[in-house]
Amino acid sequence: MAVKKVAVIMGSDSDFPTVSAAIKRLKALEIPVEVHVMSAHRTPHAAAEFAQNAVQNGFGVIIAAAGKAAHLGGVLAAHTTLPVIGIPIKSSTLDGLDALLATVQMPSGIPVATVAIDGADNAAILAAQMLALSDETLAAKLLEMKQQMADGVAKKDAAIQEKVAEL
Structure with missing residues (x-):
């Protein structure tokens, strides 16, 4: 297809x-x-x-x-x-x-x-x-993209938690 x-x-x-x-x-x-x-x-x-x-x-x-x-x-x-x-x-x-x-x-x-x-x-x-x-291949790419976004937010949250702990 x-x-x-x-x-x-x-x-x-x-x-x-x-x-x-x-x-x-x-x-x-x-x-x-x-x-x-x-x-x-x-x-x-x-x-x-x-x-x-x-x-x-x-x-x-x-x-x-x-x-x-x-x-x-x-x-x-x-x-x-x-x-x-x-x-x-x-x-x-x-x-x-x-x-x-x-x-x-x-x-x-x-x-x-x-x-x-x-x-x-x-x-x-x-x-x-x-x-x-x-299109299952495209669907998988979109899932990966969303996971990358979630991973990015988790990293930012971890960085903020370190800053908060230093206050």
Whole structure:
């Protein structure tokens, strides 16, 4: 069974510094990723066509990053049955709250799972968790990642306990 790809679509190339965290995480998990710039408003036909063909092109999840009006996730979700994860991008306007509300407030029947403003890393992890439902190897990688996080917290707690004992 071929590993499903994740599409990372950003509304503007200015979103790349934020989105790069998702790309790095997906690559670290050995998930094939394809990255494109498409605009819900400037290239709506290209965005719709991409979403309509995403399943047959081997994608399992689409991540959509957009700021301000942030309609990209909704446009993509309207044209596919794949899960779409929205990353609201912080911009100079309203510190990303506008993008958060535009991404999360979707009409019934067109869901867009939404992470925090600039939450690219969590978007990648959520995409991986979705793919891991049918990929035991990926599920094992995610379990290892969670164990590493837990080990890191335990080390920090031990260090704090030593500092507390010195008081």
